[in-house]
Amino acid sequence: MKVTMTVNGEEVTAEIEGRLLLVHFLRDQLGLTGTHWGCDTSNCGTCVVWLDREPVKSCTVLAAMAGGHDVRTVEGLEQGGELDPVQKGFIACHGLQCGFCTPGMMMTARALLDKNPDPSEGEIREAISGQICRCTGYATIVRSIRWAASAS
Amino acid sequence: MQVPGQFEYERATSVEHAIGLLDRLGDTARLVAGGHSLLPMMKLRLANFDYLIDINDLHAELGHITVEPGRIRIGAMTRHRELLESPDLRQHFPIFADAERVIADPVVRNRGTLGGSLCQADPSEDLSAVCTTLGASCVIRGLDGERVVPMEDFHRGPYETAVGDAEMLTEVHFPLRPGGSSAYEKVERRAGDWAVVSAGAAVWLQNGVMTDARVGLAAVGPDTAGLPEISQALRGREPSEALYEEAGDIAARSCDPATDTRGSADYKRHLAKELTRRTLRKAVRRLEGRA
Ligand SMILES: Cc1cc2nc3c(=O)[nH]c(=O)nc-3n(C[C@H](O)[C@H](O)[C@H](O)COP(=O)(O)OP(=O)(O)OC[C@H]3O[C@@H](n4cnc5c(N)ncnc54)[C@H](O)[C@@H]3O)c2cc1C
Ligand code: FES
Ligand code: FES
Numbered sequence: 291m292k293v294t295m296t297v298n299g300e301e302v303t304a305e306i307e308g309r310l311l312l313v314h315f316l317r318d319q320l321g322l323t324g325t326h327w328g329c330d331t332s333n334c335g336t337c338v339v340w341l342d343r344e345p346v347k348s349c350t351v352l353a354a355m356a357g358g359h360d361v362r363t364v365e366g367l368e369q370g371g372e373l374d375p376v377q378k379g380f381i382a383c384h385g386l387q388c389g390f391c392t393p394g395m396m397m398t399a400r401a402l403l404d405k406n407p408d409p410s411e412g413e414i415r416e417a418i419s420g421q422i423c424r425c426t427g428y429a430t431i432v433r434s435i436r437w438a439a440s441a442s
Numbered sequence: 443m444q445v446p447g448q449f450e451y452e453r454a455t456s457v458e459h460a461i462g463l464l465d466r467l468g469d470t471a472r473l474v475a476g477g478h479s480l481l482p483m484m485k486l487r488l489a490n491f492d493y494l495i496d497i498n499d500l501h502a503e504l505g506h507i508t509v510e511p512g513r514i515r516i517g518a519m520t521r522h523r524e525l526l527e528s529p530d531l532r533q534h535f536p537i538f539a540d541a542e543r544v545i546a547d548p549v550v551r552n553r554g555t556l557g558g559s560l561c562q563a564d565p566s567e568d569l570s571a572v573c574t575t576l577g578a579s580c581v582i583r584g585l586d587g588e589r590v591v592p593m594e595d596f597h598r599g600p601y602e603t604a605v606g607d608a609e610m611l612t613e614v615h616f617p618l619r620p621g622g623s624s625a626y627e628k629v630e631r632r633a634g635d636w637a638v639v640s641a642g643a644a645v646w647l648q649n650g651v652m653t654d655a656r657v658g659l660a661a662v663g664p665d666t667a668g669l670p671e672i673s674q675a676l677r678g679r680e681p682s683e684a685l686y687e688e689a690g691d692i693a694a695r696s697c698d699p700a701t702d703t704r705g706s707a708d709y710k711r712h713l714a715k716e717l718t719r720r721t722l723r724k725a726v727r728r729l730e731g732r733a
Pocket of ligand 3: 385386391423426427
């Protein structure tokens with residue numbers, strides 16, 4: 291089947307199988323490997339991207355479901371050559387170790403800050419509660435998101 | 443890598459269109475709403491279908507929470523996040539926010555729907571227990587129109603519902619009676635996990651006496667179960683710790699939990715009792731403005 295969607299502001303059209311998952315479409319067909327793929331069971335959150343500005347776990351969304359919709363991935367966070375404050379925060383506060391969970395964490399963080407520009411530590415922890423950092427760097431992830439909140 | 447088996451993808455543009463497709467394609471077709479129960483099952487080949495009919499475009503039609511005199515109607519495509527954030531539900535049925543806060547995680551809650559939760563008919567499904575507790579009815583639409591099925595008859599066993607092959611759940615109706623409040627409690631092994639046991643309670647008070655009370659449990663039997671014996675025991679009595687204890691004893695006695703990796707049957711009975719007490723207490727305190 292044919293699917294057309296917007297990915298990071300650009301329209302893409304592709305021939306896909308109905309069963310193709312959004313995470314594999316982004317990585318394998320569009321080469322956007324910033325979105326990671328981990329547990330495959332909607333538990334770890336490393337595959338989080340935005341579907342119409344809302345974070346979703348792309349291992350549990352069909353690429354076909356995104357047809358006609360707006361998808362944003364970690365590659366789309368940077369605007370006009372300038373890193374997003376969330377990305378800067380992860381650099382400033384050592385928000386990543388191996389970096390595997392990082393794209394998903396940053397997409398959820400950006401969505402949180404768009405709705406709630408000054409979240410408490412508790413609200414940040416709640417927002418990322420569906421995402422696992424296997425390096426267990428939660429304290430610095432929370433700090434990075436707080437940094438981004440105060441920087442913007 | 444886990445991917446579902448091959449299927450044809452179709453997108454429904456209206457409820458009638460979805461039902462027409464189901465009718466034409468028969469039992470080789472299945473609706474997909476949020477997909478957060480169905481796609482994991484298809485990845486594991488626990489379910490295989492030739493056609494998936496995507497009903498996400500029906501959110502405009504079926505994604506509503508409407509307060510009317512005497513009832514609240516909630517569309518089947520209403521997502522977990524919308525149930526959690528609804529001021530109307532917070533006011534009339536605080537049980538929803540209690541439950542939604544502990545269903546999965548915020549990202550899963552952006553996708554999963556009320557209809558998908560009820561139609562999945564997993565005995566551990568929290569929203570099914572909420573609907574049972576509130577005495578909800580399910581509106582099922584088919585080619586010949588609508589029928590309304592009360593929650594007690596909606597689940598026919600684990601993963602089986604009253605919805606026929608060429609039918610879909612469109613709305614859930616919740617009776618709204620004055621003087622009531624509600625609460626939900628869940629024990630889980632870790633944040634966002636399925637329940638070891640959860641309980642919901644709804645109570646109605648008039649002049650310090652319970653005019654009605656309902657308790658629903660999840661994860662302690664083949665279905666999320668309402669406990670009419672508790673309602674009978676509590677009606678016409680004044681709320682007290684002794685009464686909550688009595689209700690808890692009925693819950694522990696009436697449920698039918700199985701020993702599994704989440705805990706022993708004895709432990710789950712203990713939880714059924716304790717959570718029944720806690721939710722009744724909390725619902726009454728909310729009515730008295732003390733919570
Ligand atoms: C990581 C994770 C954790 C979870 N934790 C919990 C938890 O703690 N508690 C809990 O209760 N749930 C939990 N869930 C389950 C989740 O809340 C719901 O099961 C899920 O959201 C179902 O809704 P859906 O819209 O995704 O349904 P889908 O997966 O799209 O559909 C489920 C079934 O319902 C059918 N269906 C859907 N809509 C309709 C309709 N309108 N009419 C007829 N049939 C329909 C489908 O054909 C399918 O058979 C969890 C899920 C995940 C992925
Ligand atoms: S790969 Fe999607 S949640 Fe883990
Ligand atoms: S940085 Fe390694 S998983 Fe989070």
